[in-house]
Amino acid sequence: MSVKIKDVASAAGVSVATVSRVLGNGPVSAELRARVERAVLDLGYRPNLSARRLRSQHSQTVGLVVSDIRNPFFTGVSRAVEDAAYQAGMRVILCNTDENPEKEAMYLRLMQEERVSGVIFSPTRETSQHFNVAGFDFPMVMIDRTGPAGQADAVLLDNRLASIQLVEHLLDRGYSRIGALFGNTSTTGSERNGGYEEALKLRGLPSGGRFVAPTAEAAELAVAQWLKEATPPDALLASNGLMLLGALRALRAAGVSIPARMGLAGFDNEIWTGLVGEGLTVIEQPVYQIGQIAMEMLLARLEDASLPIRRVVLNGRLIERGSTRGPSRSEH
Amino acid sequence: MSVKIKDVASAAGVSVATVSRVLGNGPVSAELRARVERAVLDLGYRPNLSARRLRSQHSQTVGLVVSDIRNPFFTGVSRAVEDAAYQAGMRVILCNTDENPEKEAMYLRLMQEERVSGVIFSPTRETSQHFNVAGFDFPMVMIDRTGPAGQADAVLLDNRLASIQLVEHLLDRGYSRIGALFGNTSTTGSERNGGYEEALKLRGLPSGGRFVAPTAEAAELAVAQWLKEATPPDALLASNGLMLLGALRALRAAGVSIPARMGLAGFDNEIWTGLVGEGLTVIEQPVYQIGQIAMEMLLARLEDASLPIRRVVLNGRLIERGSTRGPSRSEH
DNA sequence: GATTCAATTGAAATCGATTACATCACGGCT
DNA sequence: AGCCGTGATGTAATCGATTTCAATTGAATC
Incomplete structure (x- = not known):
């Protein structure tokens, strides 16, 4: 099979212990070190990581x-x-x-x-x-x-803070019925929902976050349905890049103009968020x-x-x- | 430390070989198998993959x-x-x-x-x-x-074919001075350039592919400079998603309207290519x-x-x- | 010149599993 | 009754490295 430490040792005329020490920067005389290094090169020796891991724990x-x-x-x-x-x-x-x-x-x-x-x-x-x-x-x-x-x-x-920033930004810009989509599989969703509700409550406005699967498809479906309801939001917040994408697709499909009829903001500064339309407002994560x-x-x-x-x-x-x-x- | 096969063996009152056979679906009587499986569960035994890999090669x-x-x-x-x-x-x-x-x-x-x-x-x-x-x-x-x-x-x-398809598509749509950007670090770039040149030569048109680093930044710079030259292309082809992005940024920065003043097409059907402007024509790879x-x-x-x-x-x-x-x- | 000490080196144990080989029990066959 | 084959089990070798421990050397100290 492949060359092992034993082969290197006999090629260099030293013990396996010495070879191991050369590899691990242990104490070895310059002469033996040179001989071993030459043998390693000549034979193309590569230590077996499984063996190393097993022994060294x-x-x-x-x-x-x-x-x-x-x-x-x-x-x-x-x-x-x-x-x-x-x-x-x-x-x-x-x-x-x-x-x-x-x-x-x-x-x-x-x-x-x-x-x-x-x-x-x-x-x-x-x-x-x-x-x-x-x-x-x-x-x-x-x-x-x-x-x-x-x-x-x-x-x-800081998910709470990020949500608050987004909501306050939307409110500042004149939106008032702010809807939101959060992922239902992680604690992140709940935390972002917390900030969202808090920010709206502070201004005495109603909140209505919805939890769906964190995928573009689920978000698209959710937004499409939301648009059909009696009083749809005038701005939407989406809890990650995929859901933001889904929301965007649903709004485009329904012919809802952004930002005039619907504000849209979300999480994750993905490449495309700066390129679509006049750009999507987002929270960038480090x-x-x-x-x-x-x-x-x-x-x-x-x-x-x-x-x-x-x-x-x-x-x-x-x-x-x-x-x-x-x-x-x-x-x- | 953690529990080993030996511990399982003594807990189940069998030899390590038997434990190993239970793990590897070897021939073991139902009774011993049950005892071993119980011991594995009780002790929370997890085989050490380094040891296994070392021995089993x-x-x-x-x-x-x-x-x-x-x-x-x-x-x-x-x-x-x-x-x-x-x-x-x-x-x-x-x-x-x-x-x-x-x-x-x-x-x-x-x-x-x-x-x-x-x-x-x-x-x-x-x-x-x-x-x-x-x-x-x-x-x-x-x-x-x-x-x-x-x-x-x-x-x-099939990079050659893909390039040809793109070029012919651009020609069909009325573009005639087709420029192209290819990555300079892979064989992919050369192959795509090959198809590009072939397609243009077939129609007796000049080609002028340029090779740059396969990054958005390099592509953006290259396109920005290209636009300043005497007779810039009226359509651009970019050899991967990143370069397509760079080209798009350069065109937008220079205020060149797509597709009127400049056609733009490229490789990789990334999410955003369908979303920007009226969409970017691309070759989708499987x-x-x-x-x-x-x-x-x-x-x-x-x-x-x-x-x-x-x-x-x-x-x-x-x-x-x-x-x-x-x-x-x-x-x- | 004897003793001590540090620095090199090698022999052998070890890591935790798999597996070759030996053993044993048992049932079927002549 | 004796023989043999089969299937289950255990003992011990093995994978390829690191690491412990003891042996050796040579220099330094008294």
């Missing part, structure tokens, strides 16, 4: 468990996590759960079998409720969505930073398990664009 | 080496590969090379250390020229970009299928290494949208 691997890598939010996070991980000499195992609690459980089991050093996890709401971090023998960092209260490190957006910080926190905890549990809350950034320029006067 | 892992997972093309491919892999009981290690040949070499080395079963690879042009598949002891499947001629299985788009077929080919080769080398060429699909409706008559 650390995997140098972290798991990243998210709902769907095709969601640009997670794509960005994943890229940041991988950059940071590989820089720290670790690998990343990526898992897509499709918001399916069974897949989540399955992948967490897999992470245990891989003996990963730690996991960065974005759990579904269902999972996060009844699951116990203590059941795993690796640390976890939650991202985007909060897990069971205070059990693990977390990197989150995607890359979320991944980066999550990885840093995980590494810190691996260094020192006794660290107090931390929760980093980042602010989003409101990007005002044409889709919320205000309702047409003629409407009144 | 197969990793059940494939590598996926692409330039950047944030490119929606690769995101889609990756999702398909992972779905297919996990269905076949394999894991995927994802690597981003950033079109950097050194990173490519580094990650291929890593793949050897992981003793992966195989690799799905989208090489830079530079790497694909001087690299030898025989140097690796795992099979590879090339995707999107062709590797060294005929050395490995590949799943590709992204998910590319990943799926690549994985199938890899699995087939792992089954039988003697299989003849295959190259699957898929057709793209032309999606006609508003951005190529034709130049304004008033221009003449």
Whole structure:
């Protein structure tokens, strides 16, 4: 088969221990080191990571468990996590759960079998409720969505604040019947709904958030139906990039003009939000930073398990664009 | 530490061999099987995959080496590969090379250390020229970009044909000075340029493709400069989603109206291409299928290494949208 | 010159599983 | 009754590295 440490050792005329020390920067005389390095090159030796991990008892691997890598939010996070991980000499195992609690459980089991050093996890709401971090023998960092209260490190957006900013922006621009769509699979949705209701209550206005599956299709359907009701909203807020897309499609299909007949704003500053029509107002999340910080926190905890549990809350950034320029006067 | 097979064995009152057989569906009596399964559950035993891989000499892992997972093309491919892999009981290690040949070499080395079963690879042009598949002891499947001629299985788009379709479409719609931007890091760019030149030559028209880095920024800059030249094109073709985005930005910044003053078409049917203006005409690649077929080919080769080398060429699909409706008559 | 100490080196144990091989019990057959 | 084949089980070797521990060397100290 392939060349092993034994082959290198005999080629260099040294013991396997010495070869191992050369590889691991242990104490070796310059002469032997040179001989070994030459042998490694000559034979094209590559250490077997399974064997190394088995013996040394650390995997140098972290798991990243998210709902769907095709969601640009997670794509960005994943890229940041991988950059940071590989820089720290670790690998990343990526898992897509499709918001399916069974897949989540399955992948967490897999992470245990891989003996990963730690996991960065974005759990579904269902999972996060009844699951116990203590059941795993690796640390976890939650991202985007909060897990069971205070059990693990977390990197989150200030969802309440972000919603409030969006709502107040819409109100400032003259919209008054503000509807909203939130995802029904994560804690993120509830938190954003909280901010949304709070901001409206403050002004004595009625709220009416609706919870649907966090997909473009579900959002499109929901908005299409909403438009048919007696008093539809005059502005809509969508809780992630996919739902914003669905809302946009429904409004276009129904011929509702933006921003005149309907204001539209949402989360996630995806490429296209700046390009469609006169641009869509959104809350931009610090995607890359979320991944980066999550990885840093995980590494810190691996260094020192006794660290107090931390929760980093980042602010989003409101990007005002044409889709919320205000309702047409003629409407009144 | 964590519970090992030995613990399970003594808890169930059997030998480790029997436990291993229960796990691997070997021949075990119903009674012992039940005892072992109970012990596994009671102790929460999870087999150590490093140990298993070391002993059994197969990793059940494939590598996926692409330039950047944030490119929606690769995101889609990756999702398909992972779905297919996990269905076949394999894991995927994802690597981003950033079109950097050194990173490519580094990650291929890593793949050897992981003793992966195989690799799905989208090489830079530079790497694909001087690299030898025989140097690796795992099979590879090339995707999107062709590797060294005929050395490995590949799943590709018919780039020549796709370019021809785009050019003929533009000509049909009345454009005549067709410019094009191709990425300078992959074989894909050259192939698309080939089709582009061929289609124009057939009609006796001049061609003038330009090669730039496959990023939005590079494309934007290139188009901005192009517009300042003596006789700018009246239609542009962009070789991937990012470059199409860059071209669009440059045209908008310069106030060039689409499709009247400039036709615009490109590759990759990304979400936003259907949403901006009256839509952008694009060639849609069968992204998910590319990943799926690549994985199938890899699995087939792992089954039988003697299989003849295959190259699957898929057709793209032309999606006609508003951005190529034709130049304004008033221009003449 | 003897003793101590640090720095190299190698032999062998070890990580946690799979698997080759030996053993055993049992039933069917001549 | 004796023989043999079959299926279940256990013992021990093995995968390829790291790491412990002991041995060796040579320089430094008294």
